[in-house]
Amino acid sequence: xxxxxxxxxxxxxxxxxxxxxxxxxxxxxxxxxxxxxxxxxxxxxxxxxxxxxxxxxxxxxxxxxxxxxxxxxxxxxxxxxxxxxxxxxxxxxxxxxxxxxxxxxxxxxxxxx
Amino acid sequence: xxxxxxxxxxxxxxxxxxxxxxxxxxxxxxxxxxxxxxxxxxxxxxxxxxxxxxxxxxxxxxxxxxxxxxxxxxxxxxxxxxxxxxxxxxxxxxxxxxxxxxxxxxxxxxxx
Numbered sequence: 001x002x003x004x005x006x007x008x009x010x011x012x013x014x015x016x017x018x019x020x021x022x023x024x025x026x027x028x029x030x031x032x033x034x035x036x037x038x039x040x041x042x043x044x045x046x047x048x049x050x051x052x053x054x055x056x057x058x059x060x061x062x063x064x065x066x067x068x069x070x071x072x073x074x075x076x077x078x079x080x081x082x083x084x085x086x087x088x089x090x091x092x093x094x095x096x097x098x099x100x101x102x103x104x105x106x107x108x109x110x111x112x113x
Numbered sequence: 114x115x116x117x118x119x120x121x122x123x124x125x126x127x128x129x130x131x132x133x134x135x136x137x138x139x140x141x142x143x144x145x146x147x148x149x150x151x152x153x154x155x156x157x158x159x160x161x162x163x164x165x166x167x168x169x170x171x172x173x174x175x176x177x178x179x180x181x182x183x184x185x186x187x188x189x190x191x192x193x194x195x196x197x198x199x200x201x202x203x204x205x206x207x208x209x210x211x212x213x214x215x216x217x218x219x220x221x222x223x224x225x
Contacts, residue, residue, distance in 0.1 A: 006155075034213055044156075044203065046213030090155060099144055099163055099210050100171060103156040 002027045004093050006104035013081045014112050021076040021107045023091030030096040033074040035065055038088040038106075047089075050074060051096075061085070081111045115139050117217035119204050125223045126194040134189040134220050136204030144207045145187040146171070146214065147179065149200040156203065162187055194224045 003026045013019045025031055035047040048059025050067040058064045065076045074091060091104040120135045138145065143164045148156040148171075158171030160179040168179050176198060178190040187206075191198060201221050205214035 004155075009153075032211060036213070036216075043218045044205075044214075044216040046215070049211070049213055051211050092156075094210070097210065099146075099161055100169070101146065101158055101161075101214075102172070103148070103158075105153060105155040 002093060002095065002100070002102045004091050004102050004104035006089075006091055006107045008107050009105075010108045010110065012110045012112065015083050016080050019078050019081045019085070019109065019111070021089050021091075021109060023074045023076065023104060024072050025074060025091070025093045026072060027093050027095045031074075031093050032096055033065075033067060034092040034101075035059065035063070035074075035076050036090045036092060036103075038090065040087070044090065047076070081109075083111050083113050085109060086111045117204055117206055117215050119202075119217035119220050121220060122218065123221050125225065126191075127225050128194060128196060130194050132191050132194065134191075134202055134204075134222075136187045136189065136217060137185050138187075138204075138206040138215070139185065140206065140208070140215065141184060142206035142208050142215070143184065144210065144214075145181070146205045147177070147187070147189045148203045148205065149173065149198075150203060150219075151200050159189065159202075191222075196224045198222065199224045 033050040036044045055067045094101040146161040147159040162168045162181040204217040207214040
């Protein structure tokens with residue numbers, strides 16, 4: 001069975017500091033991994049994905065994520081947080097060749113000025 | 114392009130009523146999904162489709178039906194609404210299994 005864990009309900013960071021939002025996953029076979037962001041009262045937007053290749057992937061708004069196969073993790077990172085990054089972040093996975101996508105419970109990011 | 118559109122935006126039902134949530138996309142995407150979002154539970158997959166005429170169950174399919182007669186449309190039917198189906202429903206589409214999904218604006222459903 002597939003599963004995604006986002007161990008932190010909330011992450012607080014000061015503007016200008018680096019941020020990390022954690023995600024671990026369990027899937028049979030090779031994973032396709034995704035990060036999405038949900039701003040208040042808005043729909044979800046795709047940020048970035050890992051399918052294959054380089055373990056460090058770059059996405060929208062300066063975000064990046066590192067795939068670690070041995071630790072089954074796909075943590076979201078940004079070198080310098082902005083107040084406007086405050087939102088709800090979701091990690092998602094499905095197995096290669098499949099489309100049954102499982103989302104994590106979400107992590108709320110607060111960036112303080 | 115309108116992207117992914119959903120109607121209605123808000124709906125209140127009484128227990129036992131049925132209704133259809135509409136979803137359409139104009140990007141010629143083969144892959145479409147329905148999710149529900151509940152506080153603290155993230156998004157849970159209800160049903161998905163990998164092309165016209167092909168649908169499959171997700172994590173929480175009970176109480177919901179789908180069909181996909183065209184590439185553009187993917188309606189979600191609530192057969193007999195229950196208070197446990199009070200939620201925000203999102204429709205999403207993508208070009209392929211390897212692409213991120215585009216989400217609609219959501220439908221907020223309350224079942225009394």
